[in-house]
Amino acid sequence: MIVRSYPLGSLQTNCYLAIDDKTNKAAIIDPGAQANYLINEIEALGIQIDVILLTHCHFDHNGAVVELKDKYNVEVYINKAEEEYMEIDSSGIFGKLPKFYKYINEGQEIKVGNLTFKTIFTPGHTKGGTCYLVEDNVFTGDTLFNGSIGRTDFLGGSYNELINSIESKLMILDNDINVYPGHGPKSTIFHERMKNPFLV
Structure with a gap:
């Protein structure tokens, strides 16, 4: 498996290409801009996009979804709670999407070539916050960062819910799992378990 990271847009949000190097099929995670x-x-890499996975629907994580959906005609997956907040938000923090997406369920597995992405719901940053575990990598969006956690002062956020999600869903993963966050450098579960000031 190959992971390519692209910090994009005004907030330098990490978009990831998770590529099965055996089949050249790939998932796009959080294309924000x-x-x-x-x-x-994507064209330069010569890969085939199979799916778009969203960790949540803040504008800096879904801003390029429409264009990529139109280009590659693939499914877009979100948690259903994100739809509700896209509809009621008037602040502009949630990026609006046409209703072309599919809902994902806790533990649902999404196949991309030989890769299997397992869905892990981690509400707290948003009500529908979602992480994706594949092989020894977890894509955490704005749930867990290198040395920090996501903000909880936006619509639908909850500090207690976020800490509970991280401790009960992510800190149970193996120490050597790579953490690919929505902003900033990558980390590992071990590093966050030992060094993250919000968790130690």
């Missing part, structure tokens, strides 16, 4: 740049990267 710069759709044309991503398309050029």
Whole structure:
């Protein structure tokens, strides 16, 4: 498996290409901006996009979804709670999407080539916050960062819920699991377990 990271947009949100190097099929995780740049990267890599996975629906994580969906005609997956907040939000923090997406359930597995992405619901940053575990990698969106956690002062956020999600869903993973967050550098479960000031 190959992971490519692209910090995009004004908030330098990490978009990831998770590529099965055996089949050249890939998932796009959180394409927040710069759709044309991503398309050029995808074409240069010569990979086939199979799915778009969203950790949550803040504008900096879903801003390029429409263009990529139109280009590659693939399924887009979100947690159902994100739909509700996209509809009621008036602040602009949630990026609106046409209703072309599918809902994902806790523990649902999504196949991309030989890769299996397991869905882990981690509400707290948003009500529908979702992480994706594949092989020895977990894509955490704005749930867990290197040395920090996501903000909880936005609509639908809850500090207690976020800490509970991290401790009960992520800290039970193996120490050597790589953590790919929505912003900033990658980490590992071991590093966060030992060094994250919100968890120690």
